Amino acid sequence: MARFALFSRLFLDFYPLIFTKSQSRVGLYSELLPQVKAVLEGEEDLIAKQANLCAMIKEVLNFLWVGFYRVIDQQLILGPYQGPLACSRIEFGKGVCGAAWKLKETIIVPNVNEFEGHIACSSLSQSEIVVPFFDSKRNVISLLDIDSAQLNDFGPTDQQALEEMRNYF
Ligand code: SME
Numbered sequence: 695m696a697r698f699a700l701f702s703r704l705f706l707d708f709y710p711l712i713f714t715k716s717q718s719r720v721g722l723y724s725e726l727l728p729q730v731k732a733v734l735e736g737e738e739d740l741i742a743k744q745a746n747l748c749a750m751i752k753e754v755l756n757f758l759w760v761g762f763y764r765v766i767d768q769q770l771i772l773g774p775y776q777g778p779l780a781c782s783r784i785e786f787g788k789g790v791c792g793a794a795w796k797l798k799e800t801i802i803v804p805n806v807n808e809f810e811g812h813i814a815c816s817s818l819s820q821s822e823i824v825v826p827f828f829d830s831k832r833n834v835i836s837l838l839d840i841d842s843a844q845l846n847d848f849g850p851t852d853q854q855a856l857e858e859m860r861n862y863f
Contacts, residue, residue: 712729712754720851722755723851723852730859740863748760748762748775757777758816761774761839765833765834765835770791779815780816781813791824791837791839794825794837795834799826802848803823803848804821806822806841809822818843822841823839823853824839838860
């Protein structure tokens, strides 16, 4: 048992390759979730967790952009991410991220071109999901922002899986 624990720790530390047999979104998430849980629950540092979560989601689901914005001094400031260059700061209530911060709820935008005030970091972005993360007093402390190059790419399956990942922090 101890040998297996050591092996899995070494495996995760030095060879964090995610392999998938599934093609469907539901199948991909069901393979991804236990791996995310294992990686995140084995780490205490917030930035390390955010960075690895972005890498794992990007690798398995291949979205255009996966990243965190952190609430610092009443602004959102860019955190760990995978994907094209992004804007560094977002004001409260602005864009999809600012709106999810204000609402304190996950927002799914099927077509970003129809979302008033959407902040376009990449012209390739077509749809988006933003999931707020909370502290113990339910203040928003960060947001996970995922952009897709496909229209209408996010739904309840994504929301449920990403909100589950939030529990591993
Ligand atoms: N689309 C976001 C801005 C951040 S970038 O997409 C990375 C928004 O409107 O909040």
